Amino acid sequence: MYYTIGEIAKKVNISPHTLRFYAKEGLLPFVERSESGIRMFKDEDFQWLMIIECLKKAGMPIKDIKTLIDLTMEGDATIGQRLEIFKKQKEAVEKQIAQLQETLDLLKYKCWYYETAKKAGTCAVLNTIKMEDIPEDIRPVKENLKKVRKLY
Template sequence: MHYTVAETARKLNVSPHTLRFYSKEGLLPFVDRSEGGIRLFKEEDFSWLFIIDCLKKTGLSIKGIQQFIKWAMEGDTTIEQRLEMFKERQEAVEQQIKELQDALEVIKYKRWRYEISKEAGTTAIHDKMKPEDIPEDIRKIKEKIERLYHFTE
């Protein structure tokens, strides 16, 4: 069974423009075309589209995705290159997750500060708070922020 760009876009929850962009950038060499030039996607193309989307989400450039697809199309002689690329992607994503986790902690801390400030009607409430008045999880985040950035409020 074949799917049009619009049908494929609906199934994958992406825009038709995204699929056309991928095609224009050479990311879809595996997609068949009708005699009239219309792209016709097969079920097995969805796994390619899934990995393209995954690599894009990791921050890999279009050029990097093109290289991966080229290697994949070349076959088994490029297994080592593809493995190294996925090792690099894993390291990059793990670093992104760590950075986002750190940012989430700061957001949790600041949210707590503003919730307390809102209840008190002033941000000055924090000047009078003792460490034991701060919930333990928030206190740990506060201490980490102060330790890392030599920052106090």
């Protein structure tokens, strides 16, 4: 079964404009065209589009996605190169997740900090709070902040 650009856009939740951009950038060499030049997507093209979207969300530049697609189109001789590209992107995403986790932990700490200060009516209450009175999941952030403060 074939799908038009509008039909496939609805199915994969990507705008037709984005699909046309992908085509212009060379990301859709696998898409067939009708005799009149209309792009005709097949069921197998869903997987390609999902991979492209995954890599975009993972922060991979369009030019690198194109390189990966070109390598894929070359066949099995490029399996090792493709594997390395995916490993590198996986590592980049893992690093980003770790950074986001640190950010989330600090935000949780600051929420606890201001909730505690609001209940007491002052931030001064936090100057005398004992470590054991700080929620267990927030303590590492508090300890890290103390270390950073000592460095300056």
